[in-house]
Amino acid sequence: MDITSLSYLLFVAVSLLIYWAVPHKFQWLVLLADSIIFYFSIAKAYTIVYLLISVLTTFFAGNYFEKEVSQAKKKAALVVTLVINLGILAVLKYTNLLLGTIDYFSPSNVGRVSWYASLGISFYTLQLIAYLLDTYWGTSNAEKNPVKLFLFASFFPQMISGPISKYNQLSHQLFEEHRFDYVRVTYGLRRIAWGIAKKVIVADRLSGVVAYLFNDPDTFSGLWVLFAGLCFIVNLYFDFSGCMDIVIGVAKCFGIELVENFKAPFLVTTIQEFWRRWHITLGEWLKIYVMYPILSTKAFNRLAKKCKEKFGKAGKKMPSYIAMLIVWLLIGLWHGNSWKYVLGEGLGFWFIIFIGQIGEPVFDKMKAFLHINDKSFGWKCFQIVRTIFLYSMVMIFFRADDLPSGLYMIGKFFSKTHIMGPFRELFAATWGEFGGKWAFMAVAIMGILHIYVDINVASDRCVQDKLVKLPLVLRWVLYLAFLFLIIFEGAFGKSSFIYFGF
Amino acid sequence: MKKFVLKSILLIILVFGPVIAINLIVDPAHLFNTQLVDDAADALSAGKIIESPGDFDEGLLLEKVLDGLNEKPDTIIVGSSHIMYTPWAFDDYYVAGLSGAYVGDYFAVCGLLDSKDMLPKKLVFGIDPWAFDSAYDKGRHSYLSPMASYEYNVIHANTNKTSKLNFDGLKKYKEVYSFSYFQSSVKNLKGRGFNYYFGKSAGEIRTVSDPASSGEALIFPNGSRQMPASAFESVESINNAAISAVESGKVYQLKPNFDPSKSVNYEDFLDLLKSLMDRGIDVEIYLASWHPVLYDYFDNAKDYHGVVLLEEALREFARENGIVLHGSYNPNLCNVTAQDFSDWLHLKPEKMLENYNVILDK
Numbered sequence: 001m002d003i004t005s006l007s008y009l010l011f012v013a014v015s016l017l018i019y020w021a022v023p024h025k026f027q028w029l030v031l032l033a034d035s036i037i038f039y040f041s042i043a044k045a046y047t048i049v050y051l052l053i054s055v056l057t058t059f060f061a062g063n064y065f066e067k068e069v070s071q072a073k074k075k076a077a078l079v080v081t082l083v084i085n086l087g088i089l090a091v092l093k094y095t096n097l098l099l100g101t102i103d104y105f106s107p108s109n110v111g112r113v114s115w116y117a118s119l120g121i122s123f124y125t126l127q128l129i130a131y132l133l134d135t136y137w138g139t140s141n142a143e144k145n146p147v148k149l150f151l152f153a154s155f156f157p158q159m160i161s162g163p164i165s166k167y168n169q170l171s172h173q174l175f176e177e178h179r180f181d182y183v184r185v186t187y188g189l190r191r192i193a194w195g196i197a198k199k200v201i202v203a204d205r206l207s208g209v210v211a212y213l214f215n216d217p218d219t220f221s222g223l224w225v226l227f228a229g230l231c232f233i234v235n236l237y238f239d240f241s242g243c244m245d246i247v248i249g250v251a252k253c254f255g256i257e258l259v260e261n262f263k264a265p266f267l268v269t270t271i272q273e274f275w276r277r278w279h280i281t282l283g284e285w286l287k288i289y290v291m292y293p294i295l296s297t298k299a300f301n302r303l304a305k306k307c308k309e310k311f312g313k314a315g316k317k318m319p320s321y322i323a324m325l326i327v328w329l330l331i332g333l334w335h336g337n338s339w340k341y342v343l344g345e346g347l348g349f350w351f352i353i354f355i356g357q358i359g360e361p362v363f364d365k366m367k368a369f370l371h372i373n374d375k376s377f378g379w380k381c382f383q384i385v386r387t388i389f390l391y392s393m394v395m396i397f398f399r400a401d402d403l404p405s406g407l408y409m410i411g412k413f414f415s416k417t418h419i420m421g422p423f424r425e426l427f428a429a430t431w432g433e434f435g436g437k438w439a440f441m442a443v444a445i446m447g448i449l450h451i452y453v454d455i456n457v458a459s460d461r462c463v464q465d466k467l468v469k470l471p472l473v474l475r476w477v478l479y480l481a482f483l484f485l486i487i488f489e490g491a492f493g494k495s496s497f498i499y500f501g502f
Numbered sequence: 503m504k505k506f507v508l509k510s511i512l513l514i515i516l517v518f519g520p521v522i523a524i525n526l527i528v529d530p531a532h533l534f535n536t537q538l539v540d541d542a543a544d545a546l547s548a549g550k551i552i553e554s555p556g557d558f559d560e561g562l563l564l565e566k567v568l569d570g571l572n573e574k575p576d577t578i579i580v581g582s583s584h585i586m587y588t589p590w591a592f593d594d595y596y597v598a599g600l601s602g603a604y605v606g607d608y609f610a611v612c613g614l615l616d617s618k619d620m621l622p623k624k625l626v627f628g629i630d631p632w633a634f635d636s637a638y639d640k641g642r643h644s645y646l647s648p649m650a651s652y653e654y655n656v657i658h659a660n661t662n663k664t665s666k667l668n669f670d671g672l673k674k675y676k677e678v679y680s681f682s683y684f685q686s687s688v689k690n691l692k693g694r695g696f697n698y699y700f701g702k703s704a705g706e707i708r709t710v711s712d713p714a715s716s717g718e719a720l721i722f723p724n725g726s727r728q729m730p731a732s733a734f735e736s737v738e739s740i741n742n743a744a745i746s747a748v749e750s751g752k753v754y755q756l757k758p759n760f761d762p763s764k765s766v767n768y769e770d771f772l773d774l775l776k777s778l779m780d781r782g783i784d785v786e787i788y789l790a791s792w793h794p795v796l797y798d799y800f801d802n803a804k805d806y807h808g809v810v811l812l813e814e815a816l817r818e819f820a821r822e823n824g825i826v827l828h829g830s831y832n833p834n835l836c837n838v839t840a841q842d843f844s845d846w847l848h849l850k851p852e853k854m855l856e857n858y859n860v861i862l863d864k
Contacts, residue, residue, distance in 0.1 A: 006679070020503075180503050215751045429746050483517050492682040 001041045024177035038156035047118035055150045058128045062135040062142035089125045092117035097337035120159040131167040157250040163261040164281040178255030188252030195245025200490030203239035208433045217409045222417025229392030232399045264458035269383035286327045294323045344397025344406045442489035521684045528687035532558045533674045541707040553708040554719040561646035574620045581628025584790035586727045588854040597725035605767045606641025606650045613653030624784040631809040632756040634767040657777040734844040743846035744795040760808030762815040786826045791833040829857045836860045
């Protein structure tokens, strides 16, 4: 069931009618039934066993932490549960990475496995681990009903692509009473329409251009490599954030507020800030459950002391750079079973941030030497362009077939740029599939609308609040114009969301 | 709640009203108004040559034409556009071609023939490598897909044929409110003009007495097609299109990483052939040659080497079962050059026949 399809929207509509009609105490069971139906409509049925194992082990561990006094026993239970949950994720998701690596270093034709992972395994595993650690640390109460914990892990709108929710933030919403609320439901529906438009008008139209550019770096060399990277990040942004709009909009209709996963990332001035506004919940999760725990270990504290003694003030930050490196490598690993994510994306972003931080005194001196006013509008624009440039270049690894292809493309960036020949070829090959001039106009309209929305989001202003204040007739004209823009210029049924693959 | 429901209904009417109306009126694939296909089938059954009526459901036309045949032909040729345009040299034959046919479409055509007791003495299968990218019940021509399940059941379950006949006519009604169908409708409306759909001459079938002088795509009573020579592309344009397909890594509907030895769809297809042979039908295979640029790519690219493997597997199967195999995907083996193509995928008609007559394993 594709979440931009009419069948999914019909499924949501029928679910909502049942949800509002049943007594409060049964509402969460409607969500549970929906989540199970949704799961079986997409995934191989037997894969639900993996999800059940994860939920049950986490459930028992959480309750064990509350009863057990011995810290050592609690720690042992934590380790066992983590090993089981991460083990399932690792075996199902990374076996082929291991086999491929073995094959690469000692060609032995070990083959590949074709195991099916359970739906949304990368997302629900992180949610359950967050719940597990929260109950272990005592910052969250353990759930007493395993079925409710199952719903927390499998809540259908967010299951396959997040956002990664924390138990404290989501659980009470799943189980409390939700009556029909006109304002909330219409807000949710508008958000769904906005998400569908982003996906079918922009993301799916751009994906063909991106594929063409990435397939031939010899022709599209020099600045075309940057163009390919830019097209890809716009494609990815509209794809993933469009998916999030639909997910958050659907949950909102059910009265459930999910956390935002994007906050105008293209308007920021540094890569660090970019990542604080792009896939926010993954970054937050890694910060809370990986980076902070690593930095608070005895080993890291000892390392901090030693670095300070040896390198003085400059050495103080060394442990945080190492912890950051671990986090970035994990971000890469989380994205998929290829070294392009780990060594290309993960290491690439870490390197940019690392250089940015250790080089800060030098950059400050350069700014002073060049008399640059870092409060000026021009400098801010330069920083935004620089951030987008760096992000596009690193994300080339994300889109490339594999690590060597990514490296090859980056290498091609430094060769000569031919403008007209490649442009003519690109135009001839992709213009038709892209949809021609009307599709281009629709993409341009969406781009302008999106810049307006993002400027408002960056300032914590809600565009929908402005929209509902418009006169009724004008508002309906705008709704219909927007819906017909989707119907006329959407590329329907072209591809699934990129993040469904993770 | 009442306000919300009323507004929702109004919005649904305002959005879906025009979509449904345009889809039903324009109906680019003639799913709902089958008059045009009925007229085409009547004309073909009466032995007339007709101009191809643009977009129409090929499966539906095939069924109607078969219904109109007085007796079954000796030979029926099944496959994609690669067999539709071939000027065959048989005496009594029918061309059951479906554009871009998958395994599901081969099953469907056989199911259709089987259910109507029209299975001929000889069946020639034009096999394209993309055919195995989709399962037996997922043909490209959805109208006929229930026939594929029917034939599959005939082969595997050995059940009573009539009890398994389950023609799902409701499937097409999804298109009434489909946005992609609406986009096709709008495209047709723009291309043909308002008068075409609302005027008196809407959807007329035009018969042709002199096919040689016609500048239109034609359908003959035996199901074969003819493209006008004016539609043939220049060699340069064809070469560019072939190079472009290679560079983009997108070769029509062919998916990468196909391996016949691991393909369930391929196994199902072999089961179909074996079953037909068991029923006393003479089965033959035809492989249309690819453009030299593309074949060279298949031969060398890891992703598409499956095309070469497929031919090897089919040749082996043909040898083991005494099946005559015509042509080859490899243009070099059939003396095919870039000049022999009418577009980057199809050979010129006379070359198709020459290609068909090449039998390498004698």
